[in-house]
Amino acid sequence: MLPLVLSYLPAQGGYVPPTIDDAHPPDIIPWMAEYGTGFGKQMVMIVLSIILIWAFFGIAMRKPSLVPGRVQWVAESGYAFVRNGIGRDIIGEKNFRQWVPLLFATFFFVLLNNLFGAIPVLQLPSFSHSGAAYALAIIMYIIWIGVGLRHHGIKYFKLAVVPKGVPGWILPLLVPLEIISNFIVRPLTHSLRLMATMLAGHMIIMLAGSGADYLITQTDSIFNAGLGIMVIIGSVALYFLELLIMVLQAFVFTLLTSLYIQGAIAAND
């Protein structure tokens, strides 16, 4: 319904829908510089997320008691969720311990940066910018290939691309597919899944906001103002859907990271 309305509007007046460029606000240092030339809002939020994670878990665990208080309980539950729910369950009892810090950092880093998209004023999920998503996916890519090499030596590349128990004649077809799927597509999907969902959510909220704004303030028709109010009501539902997606994508990103690491460790099984 929303696009339907919007597609008619340009004929009547001057509605300009938000574009990707609107997800790229001007840089902060130097102030209001063109996007991409300085230190931008997205970077500020990356730094902010690090400080917030450090502060929250630091304060929660400053004076740990055997019977945890509310804050400590929340912190420990979050930690236990990543440690046991993702790390131990996916990587396995034997090897998961050394990966807990990575998974923990990944989950809360992505989660917090995603949730920034739902907080007014901040209102920009850091990972809706592809650079951030690429950066994290590249780090994970290097890590899981490194894990494979450490566990299996150079033979790891063979183990990773030659599936076991497959008739020999199909290998010429299967091996290139495995190479593409494991070493080229995997980091792309790992990063783009996160980036696309965050960008889409961000765009939808921008579109709803600017559309409602236009309908209510820039047109004279009562009908359009009513539509604008409906858009706002609808956008509340979208907002909660976005919240769900933000948490889910942080979980998915971390889960995939642990799956890749587990796959690299157990490449010879």
Add this chain to the structure above:
Amino acid sequence: MINSMMIMAAAEAEEQANPLIPNIWEIVVTSVGFLVLMFIVIKFIVPAMEKSYVERRDAIEGGLERAQAAQAEAAQLKNNYEQLLQEARTEASQIREQARIEAAQIVAEARQNASAEASRISEQASVQIAAERQQAVSALRTEVGTLATSLASKIVGEALNDDARSQRVVDRFLADLEQEQASTTSAGATE
């Protein structure tokens, strides 16, 4: 829905940024930021979490162990107490038995002592009686000698041919003697 969006997007295609092309500085900042976060997590957060986890587990397990130890100790104490009680009972009955034996012994001893004393006393009495008798006999003997002598001198002093007189002297002597003896015996009886 998607179509209309794409039409609008296509209209402004030239001036729009491609969302797939990254801002290099965002890659740098995100990477460095994540590495800094990793450092913080490895250095501070995970150790604190694991420490708290281990401490809690220790506290719970330690508590259970302590409770078990306390229970064992209580059982041990109860055991000891019961043992002591048993010993005390045994000892008490032993003491009672001992006392009974001792009492019997004391009674027997006292009885023996009493009879010994009695026999001693009676023996002493008989010895004393014998001694007094001896004394009486010897005293009598001396007196009898003196009396015999005085009688003889009396007989000799009188006319020996006068039979009647001599007969009277003898009779008088005997009467004297009897009188003397009677007074001696009565004196011994009153003693």
